[in-house]
Structures are given as C-alpha cells and as structure tokens.
Amino acid sequence: MPELPEVETVRRGLAPVLEGAVFDRVELRRPDLRFPFPPGFAGRLEGRTVAALGRRAKYLLAGLDDGATLAMHLGMSGSFRVADSVAAADAFHHARGKDERHDHVVFALSGARLPGGARVVYNDPRRFGFMILVEPGGLERHPLFAHLGLEPVAGALDPDALAARLAGRTTSLKAALLDQTLIAGLGNIYVSEALWRAGLSPRRAAGSLVRKDGRASGRLVRLTECIVAVIADAVAAGGSSLRDYVRADGSLGMFQHAFRVYDREDGPCLRPGCRGVVRRLVQTGRSTFYCPVCQR
DNA sequence: CCACAGGCCTGCAGGC
DNA sequence: TGCCTGCAGGCCTGTG
Numbered sequence: 187m188p189e190l191p192e193v194e195t196v197r198r199g200l201a202p203v204l205e206g207a208v209f210d211r212v213e214l215r216r217p218d219l220r221f222p223f224p225p226g227f228a229g230r231l232e233g234r235t236v237a238a239l240g241r242r243a244k245y246l247l248a249g250l251d252d253g254a255t256l257a258m259h260l261g262m263s264g265s266f267r268v269a270d271s272v273a274a275a276d277a278f279h280h281a282r283g284k285d286e287r288h289d290h291v292v293f294a295l296s297g298a299r300l301p302g303g304a305r306v307v308y309n310d311p312r313r314f315g316f317m318i319l320v321e322p323g324g325l326e327r328h329p330l331f332a333h334l335g336l337e338p339v340a341g342a343l344d345p346d347a348l349a350a351r352l353a354g355r356t357t358s359l360k361a362a363l364l365d366q367t368l369i370a371g372l373g374n375i376y377v378s379e380a381l382w383r384a385g386l387s388p389r390r391a392a393g394s395l396v397r398k399d400g401r402a403s404g405r406l407v408r409l410t411e412c413i414v415a416v417i418a419d420a421v422a423a424g425g426s427s428l429r430d431y432v433r434a435d436g437s438l439g440m441f442q443h444a445f446r447v448y449d450r451e452d453g454p455c456l457r458p459g460c461r462g463v464v465r466r467l468v469q470t471g472r473s474t475f476y477c478p479v480c481q482r
Numbered sequence: 483c484c485a486c487a488g489g490c491c492t493g494c495a496g497g498c
Numbered sequence: 499t500g501c502c503t504g505c506a507g508g509c510c511t512g513t514g
Contacts, residue, residue: 188488188489189488189489192488220489220490220491220509220510244489259489259490260488260489261488261489261490261510262487262488262489262490262510262511263487263488263510263511263512285511285512288511310510311510311511311512312487312489312509312510312511312512313509313510313511314489314490314509314510315489355503356503356504357503357504357505361504361505364489364490366489366490373488373489374487374488374489375488376488425488426488428487428488448488470504470505470506471505471506471507472487472489473486473487
C-alpha cells in the first residue's frame with residue numbers, strides 16, 4: 187500500500203542494483219497483474235540496460251538505454267526484494283512471511299556493479315499493481331501520466347497553484363487530497379496525517395481554503411507546508427511498514443511509529459493541550475482518522 | 483460469515 | 499443535450 191514515501195524508499199533501495207544493470211532475463215510467472223502484460227513485454231526488456239531509476243507520484247520509472255520507460259505501480263500490496271541468487275531471494279521472502287505463490291515477476295540482472303549477477307523479484311498478493319512499457323517520448327502523453335498533479339515536495343507544491351485547482355470545489359478536503367490529478371502521491375495514511383498536522387477537518391469543503399481572489403488562504407499555505415513536511419519526514423524514516431510493505435533490502439520503514447492519528451481510533455489526540463479523542467469516519471469508502479476537537 | 487486493508491479505474495446519477 | 503463532479507462498486511487476496 188505504498189504511498190509516495192514507500193515508493194521513494196523502494197526507489198532508493200533498487201537504484202544501486204538496477205542502474206547500469208542489464209536485464210538478462212525477465213520471467214513472467216503469470217500472464218497478468220492488474221492488467222495483462224502486453225505481448226512481447228519480457229522480450230522487449232531483455233538485453234536493455236537501465237539508465238536511471240526515477241519516480242513520479244506512486245510510479246517507479248526505469249529509464250532504459252533506448253529511451254523507453256518501464257513504469258511500475260505497486261498497487262496495494264506490491265513489493266520488491268533483491269538477492270544475489272534465487273535461493274537467497276526465496277529465503278529472504280520466506281523470512282518476511284511472503285508467499286512465493288505471489289512472486290509474479292523475476293528480473294535476472296548482470297552488470298559491472300553486480301559480480302555474479304542479481305535478482306529482483308516482484309511479489310504482489312492482491313495484484314492491484316502493474317507494469318507497462320512506454321516508448322520513447324510517450325510518457326507525458328500517456329493517459330496514466332498526462333493528468334498527474336503536483337508532487338508534494340518542497341518547491342513543487344505551490345499554494346497558489348493548488349488554490350487554482352481547489353477553487354469552487356465542494357468535495358471534502360479528504361477526497362481532494364486523495365485525487366491524484368490535484369496532488370500526486372498522497373494516499374490514505376498521509377492525507378489523514380497531513381490534515382491533523384494542519385488542524386483542518388477532513389470534512390471541510392476543499393474550495394473553502396481559497397480566497398475570493400483565487401489565491402491561497404493562510405490555512406491553505408499552512409496545509410501545503412504540512413503536506414510537504416509529513417512526506418519529507420516519512421521518506422526520511424524509510425516509509426511506513428504495516429502489513430505488506432518492506433524495503434527492497436528487507437528492512438522495515440519506521441514512520442508508522444510517528445503516526446499522530448492514522449489507525450488510532452479512540453486514542454487521545456496527541457496535540458499538546460488538546461483533550462480530543464481520535465475518531466474514524468468513512469469518506470468515499472475509505473477510513474479517515476481525525477480529531478474532531480482540534481481539526482476544524 | 484463479516485469488515486477491513488497503504489490504490490485506482492469504470493460507470494452512473496445528479497446539477498448546471 | 500452536453501459537461502462536470504462526486505460517489506459506489508469492483509478488482510484481488512489475506513487477516514482478524
């Protein structure tokens with residue numbers, strides 16, 4: 187259930203292995219994940235070198251030496267693990283309680299930095315993840331990427347740009363922040379955490395943070411600061427490890443220990459001086475955690 | 483059996 | 499009629 191911090195942590199773990207490495211063999215152990223693999227998918231990758239491993243929103247983007255891009259989304263339960271052999275990979279996965287029935291893709295790699303080669307294994311029990319190959323120059327026009335919103339990182343998430351996108355919208359702040367065409371990379375955990383930090387109710391109308399002249403209100407400036415901060419803090423902690431997510435080297439993220447509201451229903455609000463109790467509500471089918479006392 | 487889980491696409495209904 | 503918006507449902511498997 188990787189959100190941006192988990193995907194970024196995976197990227198940092200995989201980059202030293204993938205960058206400069208060649209796909210010697212790509213093994214698809216089933217014909218589909220969320221979508222069927224396109225015909226020739228594995229063969230199209232074999233023999234190609236990874237130039238760089240990047241990220242956009244919750245997508246991992248492996249740029250290939252011929253200009254194409256392997257785009258990978260982890261869905262709700264996707265994870266990668268790295269090993270120098272099949273046996274080591276399986277032992278590692280086993281230790282993490284992973285079921286090898288859900289090992290769906292195996293990349294066999296070689297490279298100057300990989301004496302003896304390496305294997306990168308993709309495991310995804312729920313199969314909401316997917317991999318696609320985008321031909322050179324096609325990324326910006328691709329329907330999955332063309333409408334992605336602002337990255338929630340310093341310098342990219344501009345309050346007035348966000349105000350322009352929220353103006354007039356009656357939908358809840360919770361739903362707006364989950365909308366990947368507005369801000370790209372937030373998910374259910376970090377929306378709750380950011381709104382708690384900002385002291386804003388998840389039920390508030392998104393457009394209520396925009397001034398009449400169309401610019402960002404003080405509250406919206408504060409919210410953008412809190413979004414950037416919570417994402418940066420989570421990346422620094424290696425993301426959050428709950429049920430499925432582990433880092434590429436098998437270690438756990440630590441940010442789950444820093445949650446202020448997420449999954450803390452009925453617990454005391456942790457804001458100094460606030461005597462509220464954390465509540466859970468369901469918005470557009472997803473749990474929201476918030477303090478009704480200090481989030482208005 | 484039920485509810486719920488970190489994502490996101492589709493289709494439908496309602497408002498203008 | 500169209501366009502936009504917002505929401506329920508569905509995709510899968512696993513866990514409590």
